[in-house]
Amino acid sequence: MSLPVRPAYDLVVVGSGPTGSTYVREVYDHHPTARVLLLDAGPRLSDPPGLHVKNIQDPAERARAQRASEGPGPAGRPGTRLLGTPELPAAAVSTNVGGMGAHWTGACPRPGDGERIGLIADDELDTHLTRAERLLNVTAHSFDQAPFADEVRRRLSAHFDPGRPAHRRVAPMPLAVTPRPDGAHTWSGTDVVLGAAARDERVEIADLCLCLRVVLDGGTVTGVVVKDLTTGEERGIAARAVVVAADALRTPQLLHASGVRPAALGRYLNDQPQIVHAVRLPDEVVAAHRAVTGRTRDEDGAIVPQSGVSWVPYTDAQPFHGQVMQLDASPVPLADGAGIEPGAVVGLGWFCAKDVKSDDRVEFTDGVTDAHGLPDMRIHYRYTDDDLTTIEQAKKAVTEAGAALGVPLGDAPVLLPAGSSLHYQGTTRMGPADDGTSVCDSHSRVWGTQGLWVAGNNVIPTATACNPTLTSVALAVRGARALLAHLARADERTPVSPA
Numbered sequence: 001m002s003l004p005v006r007p008a009y010d011l012v013v014v015g016s017g018p019t020g021s022t023y024v025r026e027v028y029d030h031h032p033t034a035r036v037l038l039l040d041a042g043p044r045l046s047d048p049p050g051l052h053v054k055n056i057q058d059p060a061e062r063a064r065a066q067r068a069s070e071g072p073g074p075a076g077r078p079g080t081r082l083l084g085t086p087e088l089p090a091a092a093v094s095t096n097v098g099g100m101g102a103h104w105t106g107a108c109p110r111p112g113d114g115e116r117i118g119l120i121a122d123d124e125l126d127t128h129l130t131r132a133e134r135l136l137n138v139t140a141h142s143f144d145q146a147p148f149a150d151e152v153r154r155r156l157s158a159h160f161d162p163g164r165p166a167h168r169r170v171a172p173m174p175l176a177v178t179p180r181p182d183g184a185h186t187w188s189g190t191d192v193v194l195g196a197a198a199r200d201e202r203v204e205i206a207d208l209c210l211c212l213r214v215v216l217d218g219g220t221v222t223g224v225v226v227k228d229l230t231t232g233e234e235r236g237i238a239a240r241a242v243v244v245a246a247d248a249l250r251t252p253q254l255l256h257a258s259g260v261r262p263a264a265l266g267r268y269l270n271d272q273p274q275i276v277h278a279v280r281l282p283d284e285v286v287a288a289h290r291a292v293t294g295r296t297r298d299e300d301g302a303i304v305p306q307s308g309v310s311w312v313p314y315t316d317a318q319p320f321h322g323q324v325m326q327l328d329a330s331p332v333p334l335a336d337g338a339g340i341e342p343g344a345v346v347g348l349g350w351f352c353a354k355d356v357k358s359d360d361r362v363e364f365t366d367g368v369t370d371a372h373g374l375p376d377m378r379i380h381y382r383y384t385d386d387d388l389t390t391i392e393q394a395k396k397a398v399t400e401a402g403a404a405l406g407v408p409l410g411d412a413p414v415l416l417p418a419g420s421s422l423h424y425q426g427t428t429r430m431g432p433a434d435d436g437t438s439v440c441d442s443h444s445r446v447w448g449t450q451g452l453w454v455a456g457n458n459v460i461p462t463a464t465a466c467n468p469t470l471t472s473v474a475l476a477v478r479g480a481r482a483l484l485a486h487l488a489r490a491d492e493r494t495p496v497s498p499a
């Protein structure tokens with residue numbers, strides 16, 4: 001199915017990734033009659049829709065699903081397409097039902113210190129983060145059995161924990177994953193976020209359905225114009241509210257195409273500079289903690305029960321977020337690599353908080369369009385002197401962490417090309433006032449409009465270093481409260497939900 005079947009909905013959500021799906025789920029759970037349309041430009045990969053591709057058992061089937069999410073053009077990491085933007089060379093997007101949420105690693109750390117959203121009271125933000133963890137099925141215990149994980153954390157703790165408050169010490173990484181009785185894992189895609197909403201006729205999911213623009217009348221949303229990507233047919237759909245959750249690059253694109261152009265639209269683009277390194281645990285540690293072996297990795301080399309994922313949280317004093325993953329194969333060639341014990345190679349990924357600048361931006365030019373007829377994007381992006389200092393500090397921290405863990409593999413830590421983290425933020429960021437430095441309020445309502453919300457990492461106003469999806473899902477939970485109030489007011493004016 002491509003074009004929606006109804007002429008009108010209470011809510012249309014553009015983009016079916018984790019944040020768009022959160023709006024659908026919250027409205028479905030809390031509004032007994034609301035008719036919701038969730039549309040995505042990409043194909044439906046699975047039944048139920050939004051399944052994480054790692055849960056597809058057949059490797060050929062999984063590879064097909066990844067390729068279908070990439071679309072035409074050069075592929076990035078499996079399931080993503082590179083945009084080919086010189087200043088952010090690794091910038092990539094996924095186009096499929098479930099968005100990047102069908103391909104992600106599922107790391108869900110809570111933001112801390114300066115990563116927190118100052119606009120929202122700490123206890124309220126924590127309540128929404130707790131709800132986000134439930135929507136994504138987050139647990140920190142999925143890899144409790146991983147070999148050497150305790151030893152890895154003991155060594156990291158000895159190095160990083162002195163002086164840190166209890167909640168910012170080295171810990172197992174919270175992951176959006178459910179351990180199964182057979183020892184395997186089910187990864188959370190947006191099927192988990194949507195829950196029963198995906199199987200109810202009140203919620204319609206339209207795939208291969210591109211939103212061309214949001215339609216407003218005097219600043220009030222009246223609907224969307226969509227295009228069936230299989231037939232080319234275009235149609236207007238009426239809606240009482242619209243959420244644009246089309247990722248941090250295509251959300252501002254759609255607002256621009258719709259004539260909604262707050263001064264901050266597309267600006268404050270930030271991604272987390274990412275530094276990687278690998279070490280091997282010392283032989284005596286491996287000998288002392290020799291693990292029970294078994295299935296060690298799935299076909300594409302992804303982490304499995306024998307792997308461990310540890311977390312070195314961001315603090316203002318050490319403004320990096322460390323993701324430490326035990327592997328069962330070395331990412332660099334080893335002369336004696338044949339005998340590696342599963343879990344004994346440790347990959348270190350350090351994400352840095354970027355200096356947020358309005359000049360870092362995705363720019364659109366009227367009259368220049370992409371293959372879909374939407375405004376063409378040009379990205380402006382550079383590291384400031386402060387960023388270069390942070391990156392050097394992070395390299396030093398990774399080197400020290402590696403030395404605390406074991407024997408370095410390969411040369412010094414490496415800075416990946418800009419955009420590699422896939423954590424693009426800020427382009428429709430929230431702010432306290434409509435003063436030109438933000439696109440939406442703290443409930444994600446676009447300034448100067450009625451009935452229009454934005455969602456995604458793009459609403460995060462702070463420079464986070466942690467993986468941002470949990471935070472943006474929490475902000476979507478908050479936004480959905482305001483959206484439900486909007487629908488309740490609309491119900492009072494016109495009690496009957498559109499058929």
Ligand code: FAD
Pocket residue numbers: 014015016017018019020021039040041042077079080094095096097098099100101103104105106107108209210211212245246247248250251254422423455456457467468469470472
């Ligand atoms: P997305 O998931 O990007 O979904 C946006 C959707 O909008 C897409 O499906 C797209 O097709 C659709 N769309 C765009 N434009 C239109 C239009 N005009 N009309 C209709 N539909 C449109 N994050 C973490 O926090 N932790 C991790 O461990 C992590 N690991 C990752 C690993 C990989 C390999 C990848 C690819 C991503 C990872 N991420 C991780 C990032 C995470 O997946 C994203 O932060 C998250 O999916 C963003 O959710 P979203 O709902 O904002 O947008």
